[in-house]
Structure formats: C-alpha cells, structure tokens
Amino acid sequence: MDLDFNKEQEMLRKSVAEFLSKECPFDTVREIEDSATGYDKKIWQKMAKLGWMEIHVPEAYGGLGDPFVDMTIILEEMGKKALPSPFFSTVILSGLTLMEGGSEKQKKALLPKIAAGKLIMSLAQYEEEAGYLESAINLSAQPEGDDYLLNGTKMFALDANIADLLIVAARTPDGVTLFLVNPKTSGVFIQKMQTIGRDNNCVVTLENVKISKDDMIGSPGEGWQIIKKMTPKATVAKCAEMLGGCEVSIAMTATYAKERVQYGTPIGGFQAIQHYMADMRIAYDTSIYYLHKVAWMLDEGMDVTKEVSALKAQVNEQYKFITERAVQIHGGIGTTREFNIGLFYRRAKAFEYILGDTDYHQNKIADALGL
Amino acid sequence: MDFRLTKEEELKKQEFESFFESEMKNAPPEFGSGGLEGIYDTEAGFEFHQYMAAKLGEKGWLSMAWPRKYGGQEASIMEQVLFDEVRGYYNAPGVDAFAVGMFAPTLLAGATEAQKERLLPPIAKGEAFYCQGWSEPDAGSDLASLTTTAIREGDDYIVNGQKTWTTGAHRAEYMFLLARTDPESKRGKGLSVFHLRMDLPGVQVRPLLYMNGKHVYNEVFFSDVKIPAEDLIGVEGDGWALSRQTMNFERSGAGGFSGAKRYLEQLIDYTKHTTRNGQSLAKDPNARRKIAELFIGSEVGKSLAYKIAWMHQKGDFAGLITAASASKLYSTELAQKLANYATEIMGLYGQLEEDPHAPMQGSMTELYQMCKGATIFAGTNEIQRNLIAWTGLGLPRLKFK
Numbered sequence: 001m002d003l004d005f006n007k008e009q010e011m012l013r014k015s016v017a018e019f020l021s022k023e024c025p026f027d028t029v030r031e032i033e034d035s036a037t038g039y040d041k042k043i044w045q046k047m048a049k050l051g052w053m054e055i056h057v058p059e060a061y062g063g064l065g066d067p068f069v070d071m072t073i074i075l076e077e078m079g080k081k082a083l084p085s086p087f088f089s090t091v092i093l094s095g096l097t098l099m100e101g102g103s104e105k106q107k108k109a110l111l112p113k114i115a116a117g118k119l120i121m122s123l124a125q126y127e128e129e130a131g132y133l134e135s136a137i138n139l140s141a142q143p144e145g146d147d148y149l150l151n152g153t154k155m156f157a158l159d160a161n162i163a164d165l166l167i168v169a170a171r172t173p174d175g176v177t178l179f180l181v182n183p184k185t186s187g188v189f190i191q192k193m194q195t196i197g198r199d200n201n202c203v204v205t206l207e208n209v210k211i212s213k214d215d216m217i218g219s220p221g222e223g224w225q226i227i228k229k230m231t232p233k234a235t236v237a238k239c240a241e242m243l244g245g246c247e248v249s250i251a252m253t254a255t256y257a258k259e260r261v262q263y264g265t266p267i268g269g270f271q272a273i274q275h276y277m278a279d280m281r282i283a284y285d286t287s288i289y290y291l292h293k294v295a296w297m298l299d300e301g302m303d304v305t306k307e308v309s310a311l312k313a314q315v316n317e318q319y320k321f322i323t324e325r326a327v328q329i330h331g332g333i334g335t336t337r338e339f340n341i342g343l344f345y346r347r348a349k350a351f352e353y354i355l356g357d358t359d360y361h362q363n364k365i366a367d368a369l370g371l
Numbered sequence: 372m373d374f375r376l377t378k379e380e381e382l383k384k385q386e387f388e389s390f391f392e393s394e395m396k397n398a399p400p401e402f403g404s405g406g407l408e409g410i411y412d413t414e415a416g417f418e419f420h421q422y423m424a425a426k427l428g429e430k431g432w433l434s435m436a437w438p439r440k441y442g443g444q445e446a447s448i449m450e451q452v453l454f455d456e457v458r459g460y461y462n463a464p465g466v467d468a469f470a471v472g473m474f475a476p477t478l479l480a481g482a483t484e485a486q487k488e489r490l491l492p493p494i495a496k497g498e499a500f501y502c503q504g505w506s507e508p509d510a511g512s513d514l515a516s517l518t519t520t521a522i523r524e525g526d527d528y529i530v531n532g533q534k535t536w537t538t539g540a541h542r543a544e545y546m547f548l549l550a551r552t553d554p555e556s557k558r559g560k561g562l563s564v565f566h567l568r569m570d571l572p573g574v575q576v577r578p579l580l581y582m583n584g585k586h587v588y589n590e591v592f593f594s595d596v597k598i599p600a601e602d603l604i605g606v607e608g609d610g611w612a613l614s615r616q617t618m619n620f621e622r623s624g625a626g627g628f629s630g631a632k633r634y635l636e637q638l639i640d641y642t643k644h645t646t647r648n649g650q651s652l653a654k655d656p657n658a659r660r661k662i663a664e665l666f667i668g669s670e671v672g673k674s675l676a677y678k679i680a681w682m683h684q685k686g687d688f689a690g691l692i693t694a695a696s697a698s699k700l701y702s703t704e705l706a707q708k709l710a711n712y713a714t715e716i717m718g719l720y721g722q723l724e725e726d727p728h729a730p731m732q733g734s735m736t737e738l739y740q741m742c743k744g745a746t747i748f749a750g751t752n753e754i755q756r757n758l759i760a761w762t763g764l765g766l767p768r769l770k771f772k
Contacts (some may be wrong), residue, residue: 001374001375001376001680002373003372003374003677004372004685008372009372057547069372074508121461138632250669254764257766258766258767266766266767268764268767269766269767269768269769271753274757274760275753277760277766278757278758280762281697281759281764282700282759284677286671286672286697287671287675289671289674289675289678290374290670290671294678297374313663313667335418361663362663362664363663365663365666366653366660366662368657369639369663371638371642371651371654371659
C-alpha cells in the first residue's frame with residue numbers, strides 16, 4: 001500500500017495552487033461570476049499553456065496520457081480557489097465523452113484542440129424534466145437522408161453560451177444518440193440562466209437544426225452507453241473540486257475562529273465552535289481519503305458503480321454541511337457578498353446537482369446492492 | 372498511490388478469514404451477537420472468550436505488534452489492521468481489550484524487564500484476563516481528578532477508594548489500576564499504575580447492570596487492599612504519562628467498520644426477504660435511502676481506518692491523533708445510526724430483543740441499547756471532538772481550573 005502522492009503529483013498540486021493564488025484571487029472570482037461570459041479568457045489560455053487540459057488526454061491525441069488521479073489534483077486545487085472556468089464542461093464532460101465514444105476522425109480533430117485549450121465545449125444532456133436517467137432524454141432527432149433534424153430544448157447545459165461546439169444528447173428512432181452541434185448553426189438558440197453558482201448553466205433550444213450523420217458520436221442509439229462510460233470519472237472529478245472547496249472552507253473558518261474575539265477570548269476556544277469544527281474536519285477527512293481510493297480504482301479499471309455513487313452522495317451532503325457550519329461560525333460577516341465563504345456556500349448547492357443529486361445516487365447504491 | 376494489498380497481506384487476510392469463519396461456529400448461543408455483553412454477561416460467553424483467546428494465543432495473534440524479544444511477531448501495521456478488520460467482521464471475541472489492547476502496550480512502554488518477563492507471556496498465550504481500573508464516580512472524562520489512593524507501607528501499597536464502569540471486573544482475574552501514590556498530589560502528578568489480583572482481600576465487585584439488564588460493567592471497591600510493591604508498574608508517579616501513551620492513538624478502528632458492514636449485509640438480506648405494504652421492503656424508498664447511507668458510512672470509514680494504518684507506517688503521529696479520534700467517533704456514531712435505521716426499517720419488529728420473531732436475532736435492538744456505551748467510554752465523543760479541534764485544527768485548548 002502507498003497512500004501518498006508521488007513527487008511529480010505533489011509538484012503539480014503546488015504549481016496549480018500557486019498559479020491560481022496569483023491569477024485568480026477571490027475578488028477576481030466575483031468579477032468573473034458577474035460577467036456575461038462567466039470565465040476569464042486570459043486565465044484560460046494560461047491554464048492551457050501550463051498543460052492542465054492535456055494531462056489526461058491520450059498521447060495519440062496530443063495529450064500526456066497521465067493517470068486520472070492527476071486530474072483530481074488539478075480539480076481539488078481549482079475547487080479551493082472557486083475558479084469559474086469551462087474546464088469541467090470542456091475537458092471532463094466533453095473530453096471524456098469524445099474519448100469514450102468518438103470516432104478516430106473526431107478524436108483526432110477535437111482532442112488535440114481541447115488539450116491545447118483552443119476549444120470550449122458543452123455537453124447538453126438534461127431537459128425540462130430535469131431527470132438524470134436515460135428516459136429523461138427526449139429531444140427529437142429525425143433522420144432525413146444523410147442528416148438528422150434536431151428539435152427540442154436542452155437545459156442546464158454548462159458553458160453552452162461560450163462553447164465552440166456542443167454535444168447534444170437526442171432521441172433518434174434507435175434511441176439516445178449524441179451529436180456534435182456547432183452553436184452558430186441556424187436554429188440554435190442559447191440563453192444563460194441565473195443560478196446559485198453564478199455559472200454558465202444554459203437553455204439550448206434547437207429548431208429544425210440539420211446535423212450530418214458524420215457529426216454523430218458513436219452509432220445511433222449508443223448515446224446512453226457512452227454517457228454511462230464517461231460519468232464515473234466525471235463524477236469523481238467534480239467531487240475532487242467540491243472537496244477542494246470543503247478543505248478551504250474549513251481552513252478559512254479555523255483561521256477566523258482563532259482571530260475573532262468575543263467575551264475577551266477567541267471564539268475558537270468555545271466548545272460549541274470546537275465541536276462544529278471537529279465534525280467539519282471529520283466530514284472532510286473521511287471524504288477525501290475515499291475520493292483518492294475511488295480515483296485510484298478508476299485508474300485501475302475496477303468496477304466502481306457503488307463507490308462512485310457513495311462518493312458523490314457523501315460529498316454532496318458534506319460540502320453543504322461544512323459550508324453551512326462555516327457561515328454560521330463566521331457570523332454575520334459570513335453572509336456578505338464581499339466575504340469569501342459565501343462563494344463556497346453557493347457552490348456546495350450548485351455542484352450538488354452536477355451528475356446526480358443525493359437521492360439519485362442513494363438509489364443507485366440501493367440498486368447496486370441488489371435492493 | 373496504490374491501495375492494493377501485497378500478496379503476503381492477501382494471504383494473511385485469507386488465513387484470518389478461514390480461522391474466524393471456522394472458529395466462530397463454536398460460539399455458544401449465550402454469546403448472542405457478541406460485543407462486550409456477549410463476552411461478559413454469561414459464564415458460557417466468557418468461556419468462549421477464553422477458548423478463543425487460547426486459540427489466538429497459539430497462533431501468536433495476541434502479540435502481533437510486540438517485539439520478538441517479548442514473544443511478539445513484530446507484524447506490520449497493515450497486518451494488524453487486516454486482523455482487526457476480519458475479526459470485527461466476524462464479531463469474534465478472544466482479544467481481551469484490556470489485557471491485549473491496553474495493559475500489554477503499557478507494560479512494553481514502561482515496565483521493568485522483570486515485570487515484562489512475568490506479565491507479558493500469560494497475555495500472549497491468552498491466559499490472563501484483565502479489567503481496567505481507571506474511571507471513578509467523580510473522574511470520568513476528567514480522569515486526572517481521580518482520588519483512589521495507593522500508599523506505600525513497607526513492601527506493599529495499600530489501596531483505598533472506588534472505581535466504576537469497570538468492564539468485566541466480575542470475570543477478570545486481574546486489574547490494571549491507576550491510583551494516587553502521593554495523596555497530596557493534584558491531577559496528573561502523583562499517579563501510578565499497578566497490576567492487581569482481583570481475589571485480594573478487600574476487593575469488592577458490585578454489578579452495575581446495563582439498561583437492558585446485561586452484566587457488563589461493575590463498581591469495584593477497595594478497602595485496605597495490599598498490593599506487593601513489585602506490582603507497581605515502572606516508576607512511582609509516572610502513571611499519568613504512561614497511561615496517556617497507551618491510550619487509543621494507535622487504533623485504526625477497522626474492526627468497527629467491518630462489523631457494521633457485516634450487519635449491513637444481514638440487513639440487506641432481511642429487506643430483500645420481507646414484504647410490507649404490498650411490496651418488497653427492498654423497494655421501499657425510505658429503506659433504500661437508509662441502507663445507502665449506511666453503505667456510504669461503512670465505505671468512507673474503512674478508508675479512514677486504512678489511512679490511519681498508513682499514517683502509522685509513515686510515522687505521522689500528529690496526523691494519527693486526529694485520525695484516531697475521528698475513527699473512534701465515526702465508528703461509534705455509525706453503529707448508532709445502523710442500529711437506529713435498522714430498527715426503523717424493521718417497523719414493529721424493531722422492538723424485539725432475543726425473541727423468536729426478531730429479525731437478525733434481535734442484534735439490532737440490542738445494538739440500539741449497547742451502542743450508547745461506546746459513544747461514552749474510551750473518551751466520550753465530546754472529548755474526541757475537543758482533541759480534533761485542538762490537534763487537527765489548532766483551536767485554543769480549554770483552560771482547566
């Protein structure tokens with residue numbers, strides 16, 4: 001057994017942390033949140049230069065082919081800085097979808113661009129029903145000669161407003177099928193929604209959008225299988241980002257509790273505060289050790305159905321618990337826009353929905369346990 | 372990063388598995404679902420504890436962590452964790468929590484060579500059974516305020532006072548006693564550790580029955596009990612430091628999580644084979660959610676236990692204090708959650724103890740009661756939270772008067 005990261009991984013962590021501390025302080029995060037694009041192009045390009053996008057892309061497609069665990073390190077650090085960026089939608093959701101289901105031609109055309117930070121992508125999976133299951137995908141894709149005609153509305157598509165290319169999950173007569181859609185095609189309308197995470201959740205409406213069958217990912221009816229293959233890694237990646245947020249929320253709160261004086265003593269000396277904070281620490285420790293185990297299992301190619309769901313359900317609940325207590329311990333100041341803990345309180349709720357809420361994952365666990 | 376066990380570790384684990392699986396078939400009905408009450412409540416239960424101790428002693432598994440010099444195996448921490456994990460899964464007795472878990476490490480840390488040679492072998496062989504003389508009516512979490520005295524008189528120490536919550540005092544042959552050798556001393560100063568025979572004149576044991584009537588805990592009274600000076604462990608007045616050294620810092624808690632996993636498997640089996648309100652209980656959304664929550668708890672808890680083993684192997688002792696407190700707290704609260712959820716899922720049947728109609732032989736209804744002890748003993752969970760806040764988060768320590 002070796003539960004430590006290796007030297008290269010520690011260096012990667014350090015470099016991501018240092019870069020983001022310098023380039024993306026919390027004031028910048030708030031500015032980006034308030035902008036229409038919801039990301040900072042300069043930071044994005046610098047991230048690409050540092051090689052963050054290419055890490056897990058296979059070498060054959062212009063990447064480094066490093067293990068998935070390395071990706072979780074980057075996301076943990078991004079989570080600590082509350083970085084708003086299309087990294088998750090592009091590199092994780094779309095990149096992994098292409099890696100799992102794309103043709104050689106598609107992979108050769110798109111993955112090097114993702115690896116170089118020259119392409120922003122969005123996966124449009126959910127619809128008005130807002131279910132996480134295959135049955136919730138009903139946007140119509142009717143075959144018409146060598147094309148498909150897409151009609152319907154996708155919702156909660158992350159970063160569609162800034163994407164160069166969309167992956168749209170639609171229903172053909174053969175079942176759920178994935179299509180690459182250029183957002184500039186006529187009949188595509190994209191509208192950003194106002195969310196608690198102040199992120200780029202979008203409504204994507206398609207009206208008689210004609211897509212060539214060459215722009216299909218996988219074969220007709222294969223879409224759900226591809227999404228299912230991509231989802232475990234993407235879910236663990238999101239959990240890594242969330243746990244980064246947990247870690248920094250605890251650290252900020254501990255610092256505050258040592259500095260804030262009431263009744264002539266730091267509030268961190270009160271047992272009520274100490275016990276809240278001990279519970280926050282346990283919530284984080286148990287989750288982070290488990291994250292690393294599940295990430296390692298993914299790299300080893302093990303079946304992690306139960307484990308991924310256990311991790312997401314756990315992290316969903318613990319991130320909310322930790323940030324709720326963190327704001328409570330900060331008192332009034334913690335509820336203000338200018339104070340940083342609120343960034344994490346809001347993200348805990350926003351990220352809960354990404355790739356499955358707690359109810360969904362608890363049900364998946366029950367299924368996997370044979371109930 | 373590599374979570375895989377080595378080949379040797381896998382083999383060891385298999386050896387433990389087959390041992391416990393076959394030996395646990397010898398458990399008498401009185402042992403029930405195990406735990407402290409399985410060991411101490413009945414004569415037959417304690418005999419099974421002794422039987423298992425002798426078997427484990429033969430294998431050398433009671434002295435796994437000890438130096439070879441004292442008959443130990445110098446086994447790796449991973450091997451110890453695997454042993455705890457498998458034993459926890461089978462809910463097996465035989466490892467005397469007080470002799471093997473606490474007194475032996477105390478002896479190794481601070482006893483004279485002569486004492487080690489005299490007292491360690493019977494523990495290693497599974498022949499010596501101890502109880503722990505620490506808590507007193509007015510010294511619970513605040514152990515350093517204890518008042519039982521042991522005053523030197525010639526070649527003896529004369530003990531007077533009272534201990535309480537003494538697990539298994541009615542069955543144990545020996546006690547390791549923490550008493551005040553300097554009657555003028557305060558708190559941690561002036562305390563010493565003793566090895567004491569429970570059949571000495573002046574030792575009186577009274578049962579302190581648990582809420583369900585089980586006999587696990589006792590009060591122990593000392594009236595001019597004479598302990599030979601050779602049974603003072605180590606140096607007079609060093610008892611507090613010695614006792615603190617051997618508190619639970621090195622425990623991974625692996626057994627607690629694997630024990631919960633075993634019960635969870637039984638609970639899943641029960642829901643699959645039970646119909647309520649016209650459908651399988653396994654399809655009931657509330658039952659499914661509760662079982663999923665318990666699964667998550669046992670999974671992340673196991674990761675914590677392995678992390679503790681890893682910290683131990685690396686010598687990260689600062690991390691260990693926080694992690695060991697976290698593990699004690701998390702495993703005992705998981706047991707409470709398990710007992711509560713299981714008895715909720717069972718509906719009306721959740722109230723049945725050792726009744727022919729009881730699901731899971733009433734083990735969950737029993738655990739619902741017994742688990743309250745575990746969040747209180749061995750450092751209440753509030754004390755564990757304090758420790759985590761102080762050592763893990765650097766918050767200011769409480770000022771004691």
